[in-house]
Amino acid sequence: MRFDESQFTSRINAVFKQNGFSSMLKRESVEKFILLTELMLEENEKYNLTAITEPNKIILNHYADCAALAAILPKGARIADVGCGAGFPSLPIALLRPDLTVIGIDSTAKRVAYVNEAAKRLGLLNLTAIAGRAEDLGIDPKYRESFDVAVARAVAAMRVLSELCLPLVKVGGKFIAMKGKNAQFELSEAKRAIATLGGKISATDDIRLSDPDEELIHPLIIIDKKIKTPSAYPRPFAKISKKPL
Ligand code: SAM
Numbered sequence: 423m424r425f426d427e428s429q430f431t432s433r434i435n436a437v438f439k440q441n442g443f444s445s446m447l448k449r450e451s452v453e454k455f456i457l458l459t460e461l462m463l464e465e466n467e468k469y470n471l472t473a474i475t476e477p478n479k480i481i482l483n484h485y486a487d488c489a490a491l492a493a494i495l496p497k498g499a500r501i502a503d504v505g506c507g508a509g510f511p512s513l514p515i516a517l518l519r520p521d522l523t524v525i526g527i528d529s530t531a532k533r534v535a536y537v538n539e540a541a542k543r544l545g546l547l548n549l550t551a552i553a554g555r556a557e558d559l560g561i562d563p564k565y566r567e568s569f570d571v572a573v574a575r576a577v578a579a580m581r582v583l584s585e586l587c588l589p590l591v592k593v594g595g596k597f598i599a600m601k602g603k604n605a606q607f608e609l610s611e612a613k614r615a616i617a618t619l620g621g622k623i624s625a626t627d628d629i630r631l632s633d634p635d636e637e638l639i640h641p642l643i644i645i646d647k648k649i650k651t652p653s654a655y656p657r658p659f660a661k662i663s664k665k666p667l
Pocket of ligand 1 (some may be wrong): 558
């Protein structure tokens with residue numbers, strides 16, 4: 423055992439309560455978060471999964487942060503987590519919301535193998551991770567415009583990220599980006615890209631979280647998919663990054 427499980431249990435219960443997420447946190451979800459934390463810390467050196475290794479910080483910055491997203495996802499939705507890395511937000515949202523079907527997508531095969539292993543150990547039958555590039559899946563008829571919601575945390579600037587995510591979303595669905603402190607600037611740069619790809623800005627909001635030691639503000643950008651993405655998009659990544667829309 424790498425950390426104090428009873429301290430972890432009290433802390434996650436307290437932080438979820440403080441931030442209004444208690445109703446999603448069942449006793450078995452706490453046990454799964456313990457397993458996930460142990461696994462992530464054990465495998466961190468091998469897979470380079472997270473820079474945050476202190477359990478209290480993991481609870482706020484990874485688990486509560488993703489719980490804020492889990493709280494707003496539509497019931498029964500099929501979700502693409504683009505650039506899922508070590509499984510954020512895919513692992514916590516699948517754990518907290520068994521009604522969702524979550525597909526993690528990442529170009530790094532070893533992180534995808536880790537996410538699939540974590541999902542198996544946690545018994546999360548509603549999460550599968552796929553090794554691949556979002557822009558390749560976006561032109562694959564099996565995935566294109568097949569998701570109710572695409573989410574992404576810490577993957578790319580908004581005008582690049584929009585071309586990776588919006589082609590995967592059904593008309594009537596949403597793309598939700600968890601951004602950093604440059605969110606408003608990135609959004610102003612991405613307006614044309616979002617419109618070209620069939621999206622419309624629906625809302626920008628700040629996730630505000632706190633625990634007994636710190637506060638966390640995480641800007642969210644929510645885009646509605648209004649019309650189909652033109653077949654010219656997404657382009658190969660070299661073009662997306664060299665000539666963003
Ligand atoms: N979302 C995770 C999080 O918040 O902890 C991981 C963030 S990590 C900084 C960005 C991840 O995006 C990396 O694992 C990288 O491999 C993946 N990525 C970047 N571009 C991608 C693309 N075009 N398609 C799929 N994955 C991509």
